[in-house]
Amino acid sequence: MSGRHAYDEDYYAWTQEQARLLREAARERINTAVDWEHIAEEIEDMGKSDRRLVGSHLARVVEHLLKLEFSPAAAPRGGWRKTVLEQRASAIDALDDSPSLKGKLAIGAIYRRGRRFASEGLGQDQVEERLLPADCPYSLDQLLDEDWWPVSRHGHD
Known part of the structure; x- marks a missing residue:
């Protein structure tokens, strides 16, 4: 992928590639006062931050799917479902920006x-x-599937 296209199509992959290229330029000893290594680290960290954000969204999805599956309580199931929908949407949006x-x-x-x-x-x-x-009973596809829900072990919808 070329620069602008990669940036637009897969932000995470772009950050990792740009960090690699900056480190490569630093090894070439280009005679400028640019702090190549720290710039590369910062760009790389931007991609890692997105990965942590997606992980955080999915941890909340897992939390509420487990509650929906295992809780005998009739309420607050609607709130749990709403949280799952919101967190899935956020994770999907981030993955659309950075498919890798x-x-x-x-x-x-x-x-x-x-x-x-x-x-x-x-x-x-x-x-x-x-x-x-x-161990996780849900696949990544299930965690991201806006129409998939676990079956309640207590017969709740």
């Missing part, structure tokens, strides 16, 4: 964070953390 991020997501770490968040809330419903799956 999809392959860089640490689903295991995202799930562990979301599971911990869910466990705190589910404790109020007498659902013990040990009842939640140790």
Whole structure:
């Protein structure tokens, strides 16, 4: 991908490529006062920040999907569904801007964070953390699918 096209099509990939090119230029010892290494790090970090943001959105999706699946409570299910929809939309928007991020997501770490968040809330419903799956029961496609919902273990919609 060329510069402007890459920037417009996949921001994350662009940041990583630009960081690499800056480091390459620094090795060439171009005689300027530019702090090439730190500029490359900052650009690279912009891409990493987007990856963390998507991970945060997906951890919230996991949290609320687990609540929807495991909570015996009839309420606040509507609020949980709304949160899932909002967080999915934000993650999808970020991935549309940076499609290569999809392959860089640490689903295991995202799930562990979301599971911990869910466990705190589910404790109020007498659902013990040990009842939640140790490994992510949802695929990335399910986490991002705006029409997919887990089946409630207590018969709730």
